[in-house]
Amino acid sequence: MVKSAYIHIPFCQHICHYCDFNKVFIDRQPVEQYLDYVEKEIVNTVAQQPFAELDTIFVGGGTPTALNMPQTERLLEIIQTRLQPLGTNAEVTFEANPGDLPKEKLRLLQEGGVNRLSFGVQTFNNELLKRIGRTHTSEDVFQAVRDAQEAGFANINLDLIYALPGQTPEDVKETLDIAFTLDVQHFSGYSLIIEPKTVFYNLVQRGKLPLPGEDSEAKMYELVMDEMERHGYHQYEISNFSRAGYESRHNLVYWNNEPYYGFGAGAHGYVAGRRLQNAGPLKKYVQLIDETGLPYTNVHEVTEQERMEEEMFLGLRKTAGVGKAAFLQKFGRPMHAVFGEVLEENKRQGLLEETEEAVRLTRAGKLLGNEVFQAFLL
The missing domain is CATH 1.10.10.920 (Arc Repressor Mutant, subunit A)
Structure with a gap:
């Protein structure tokens, strides 16, 4: 029985140089229509594969917090009406950009049932942030986390990336030292992966991206593991560290190989023994739902x-x-x-x-x- 759902919001205020997730610039995009079609997909999917109650919902992207207030309210309404009931102490996560969360949006999320935030921080080095195409600063992270804590969010994750262009183990140590001052409950620490169809991939192909070597990358990973443990964050997965009781229950669904819904353009699901892949381009996503009720471009029966x-x-x-x-x-x-x-x-x-x-x-x-x-x- 399915107990988890992922919702993909493919809109971003800007595109980071390393990102290969399904995303588009939000400017002049049919956001309201897209949300309507996500609702249709949810309704049609649940009619075929119902659930008793959900334990986790994860809204990712893209950048879900790139939506404006009415759009965010509409998304929360869909969750509140179409993905109920939720289990006791259900975990509802929103990915967030540190520059996209004014206090009124934080209040809206909390009132809408969101109880976990995941901030895409990557590094606290402002020069490195510019280099990787991020528009926020380390100061923005401090403000965003402080505002979220003051709004009552008590389950916050920070995503960090190491092995960035020109980064050293000393840079990683400095970022970790700063991160630990924020008193959050969870960290994800990933090494940079160069993916096709990204700015960084094109730079690597032209020999214009100075990346740390394998030995330096390994040293950074060991540094992350050691420092996390030293500061009370237990490593429960290769790239994830948490205080006791704050493990990402949604991501554990993936690692435990359990079923989950995947809603939205480019999302993947695992339901009734089938791996399901949704169309990525927005027009194709909408077209398939109009034609068949569901946006699948690939359905694989898992042996x-x-x-x-x-x-x-x-x-x-x-x-x-x-x-x-x-x-x-x-x-x-x-x-x-x-x-x-x-x-x-x-x-x-x-x-x-x-x-x-x-x-x-x-x-x-x-x-x-x-x-x-x-x-x-x-």
């Missing part, structure tokens, strides 16, 4: 073998790893009967460790996570 592979490479992202009993219960087969050779080889290389209850990445395995995950695609 049993694929489910087991996903259980491993998603679950190993968690520091707790993949539980043996849970694997057996889900698939009726012991983990070692399916992946014995892969498990033993990665243990031999020092990338995995095994207890009676679970298999999980070692510290060395975290540094080479993608290689470990790839090994489980049989």
Whole structure:
């Protein structure tokens, strides 16, 4: 049974140099029409695949807080009328840009049931922020977090990125030192990935983007892990750190390989054993809903073998790893009967460790996570 929903808002006030998510400049875009069609998609999806109650809702983008006040109110109305009931203590998250959240919008979000904010901070170095195409400053972050806390938000995440162009481990340490002064509950720390169709990709192709080397990037990641633990933020997933009880319950749905709705242009869902991909371009998204009621451009029936592979490479992202009993219960087969050779080889290389209850990445395995995950695609 589905207990989580993701809603994609593809509009941005500006486009960052590294971003490859489905997004468009909000200026002169049919935002109100788009929200109407998101509502239609939700109604039609839930009619086919109903839920009892939702435990998590995550509104991402793009930049959801790029919507103006009436548009934000409309989005919250859709959530309040179409995605109910919510479970007790449901987690409702909005991604936010530090420069897009005046106090009146914070109040609107809180009154609309939002109880978790995720700010795209990336770094507290203002020169680096300019270099990566961000328009906010470190001062804007302080103001936004302070305003959110004063408005009563007690569950706040800051996204940070390391291995940025020209960045050093010393820069990362400085950003972390500043971040820890803000008294937030959660951090996400990602290394920069150069994706096609981005400004940074084009610069790399022309040899005009000075990126840290692999050794420097690894040093930055280890610095992030060590400093987070030292300041009371437990690493519960490769890139995520939280105080006790503030883990992202929505993202844990993905890593636990559980079903979720994906609404909006370019969104992905996992419902009734099918991976669903929505059309990305707004016109195509609208057209498909008009024609078929749903915006899918790809529907993939996940095989049993694929489910087991996903259980491993998603679950190993968690520091707790993949539980043996849970694997057996889900698939009726012991983990070692399916992946014995892969498990033993990665243990031999020092990338995995095994207890009676679970298999999980070692510290060395975290540094080479993608290689470990790839090994489980049989």
